[in-house]
Amino acid sequence: MAKPLVQMALDSLDFDQTVALATTVAPHVDILEIGTPCIKYNGIKLLETLRAKFPNNKILVDLKTMDAGFYEAEPFYKAGADIVTVLGTADIGTIKGVIDVANKYGKKAQVDLINVTDKAARTKEVAKLGAHIIGVHTGLDQQAAGQTPFADLNLVSSLNLGVDISVAGGVKATTAKQVVDAGATIVVAGAAIYGAADPAAAAAEISAAAKGTQSSGGLFGWLKKLFS
Ligand SMILES: O=C([C@H](O)CO)[C@H](O)[C@H](O)COP(=O)(O)O
Secondary structure, three states, X not given: OOOOEEEEEEOOOOHHHHHHHHHHHHHHOOEEEEOHHHHHHHOHHHHHHHHHHOOOOEEEEEEEEOOOHHXXXXXXXXXXXXXXXXXXXXXXXXXXXXXXXXXXXXXXXEEEOOOOOOHHHHHHHHHHHOOOEEEEEOOHHHHHOOOOOHHHHHHHHHOOOOOEEEEXXXXXXXXXXXXXXXXXXXXXXXXXXXXXXOHHHHHHHHHHHHHOXXXXXXXXXXXXXXXX
């Protein structure tokens, strides 16, 4: 089985801070995600900048599209996005639009299950439509209310639909392996990386945990072990 991919969610609003954080973290992750607040605030120029600076990382633009799927997503695929997200609560025509435009550019569409009531039914429906990735997602506001993505992950994973499953919602080094064991093929971490004292070390630690590779964690890991 292929190793899972690790994705870092860039959720700052500040353009330069986002580029600086991406520079620090890019060597340790597979996918750079431009988070929803970040892309809304900074626009497509940020995608163009990251695309030019990070040719070896995939880039996900978290548009969370709710209408006009093809029309809204197309410029982002054109500008180099590898994955664009569409809301699972959107009209099926909107979801199909993003899948169609992803296919037009040889890229991927991710359907985000945030706030979808019948997650099993919608997952089956969009998988049949050709969705490339299902996003199991406990949003920041839901996390603040104490929710986690694990039950939803088990549900989606148990459907065995053969599509990639991305998991986001407070994932950290201590839970990265748990989400992979439960069926995630893409592990997303935002706050656990950008909120760490050493984001590069935190990203490396999460990657090692998700992929099951050995990592001393460098100086950060050594200090952590010493004081734990
Ligand atoms: O998608 C996200 C959120 O809805 C804001 O757009 C976050 O990027 C995602 O939840 C990952 O961040 P963490 O939950 O902090 O790991």
